Amino acid sequence: MDFQQLWEITTLPDNIPIVLLGILTPFFLWYGFREAVKNDRLIAQLEADPALAKTHHRKHQPYHPAWDKTVHVWPYLLRIEFLACLAVTAFLILWAVYFNAPLEEPADPTLTMNPAKAPWYFLGLQEMLVYFDPWIAGVILPNVIVVGLMAIPYMDTSPLGNGYYTWKQRKFAIGGFMFGYLVLWLALAFLGTFVRGPGWMIFWPGEIWDHHRVVHEVNVHLHELFGLTDTLQIAIFGGVATIGFLAAAGGATDFALRKYKPELFRKMNIVQYVHMVGFLVIMAALPVKMVLKLAFGIKYVWVTPWFNV
């Protein structure tokens, strides 16, 4: 084991932010969940005691009936904002004094960089390129992510947990979001930053980048496992497999939701429900394709003369 390579990646000035993010995210998760636990405890207490629920002020923060409900922005908010600005400025000054922004050789179209890595905040997307062709990874998926994020408020109809931290009242919503953000976005960005090396090959921590490493990837396509050779047959087979998978995953999601979250099904209207299942299925398709590629070396499940999936 030789962690020289890992150290080099980690201390690259442009990677310091992702290291920081790797510290901040768990911290804020803990910080938020700590509040959620306090609120959940209060909720349980109030649910058990309807009389108390009628009179309680319903916050876990210190409370005194004689206190004003509001405070003046000047000075109580503005001084916080001012101090925050000072702290951020001080932090940036130190950062800018001790770490230089990178500058490589002048751009040269004839001299390819290997690996040509995007900045860390795009590495989640770049990693998706391993599993899907660019028209999906670079065009369809980013658009689905944006539209999916925008659709969240219109699909999540639960009035619970509006404006306070809670876990027990929103397990499904928070679990789904965190899976997408932490696993499918951040974890992939970390993978792209710390594990991907020359040729976009996997070099685990402890391995040194070997620029001459060749891997004879045995990429197969799903239809080859079934011995199909005719173009039309292949296209139809892939279409059936892909659309079949999406339909089956949609059906399974629907079944599980109705079984385990009946209230969710009843509360949502059909347009909300169908879209939510759709987004969940697309979200699930990414890890499924990752497993197919990483574990079984399957590159495409659907090959046609015009596009591949």
Place this chain on the structure above:
Amino acid sequence: MVPKNELDTPGLGEVVEKVQEAKDLHLKWLKNPFETELWRSIFRHKVDDAPRNRSLAVLSNVFLHLHPAKVNRDAVRYTFTWGMGGITFYLFLVLTFTGVALMFYYHPTKADAFRDILYLKNDVPFGNFMRNMHRWAAHAMIITVWTHQMRVFMTGSYKPPREFNWNVGVILLLVTMLLSFTGYLLPDDQLGFWAVTVGTNMARATPLIGHEGPLGPEIGATAFNDIRFAMLGGSIVDANALLRAYIWHCVALPLVAGIFMIVHFWRIRKDGSISGPAPVMLASEVKTAKGRR
């Protein structure tokens, strides 16, 4: 000494009187600068510590009036917002300031761009510092936007009536990422060149409007008329791409970001200020009737 006649030339006595007056006035102003005409022409309210003046301090100031005069006493708790939205906005201001400073030294041309960065790095007073600060504030802004979004999700703050402001936020997220992307090319070095090459190559594969995308060639998309060509102003990352990145980065995207931030902040006010920390709600209190509250 009273002048006998308005038309008489003021004599020495009167001048001495004026000097006396100057001394008195200055002493008065120094004692209480807030009572001067100058001060009162700038800030249109009294300064003694009274609730009315505290409110006016915020409401009569163009930079502060996005705030309400008063907020919920718990809303200022760090445990609720983590200050992330505010810090994101402050970083945007830092980026505007340092960015303008860098613009004084930067030409978006193939001949100059890289040399300008070297010049900034090595010769311009505080040039390297400004460049570093701009770079790290940009990275920090990505971190804080993501974390802000995570907090907004965790507090369920996208729920009614804030659905639309969540959408404004998603657009701000997108614009923030695009600002970073376009800025990356500007030093015209290997790092930016290849990142942008890889990034824009994906656009080739756009369905229908990319020349390597599904059904693109079939409807006549080529490397010289497709979406990637429109992004780069050419079929390769070259002088036109540099100019386009520059204009997006320094003019168009900051304008878009600014406009959406104005809407974002305005909507926070109109949606009834920050969502919480709100009193908890019990499942048993949810109305069973279908539809929105």
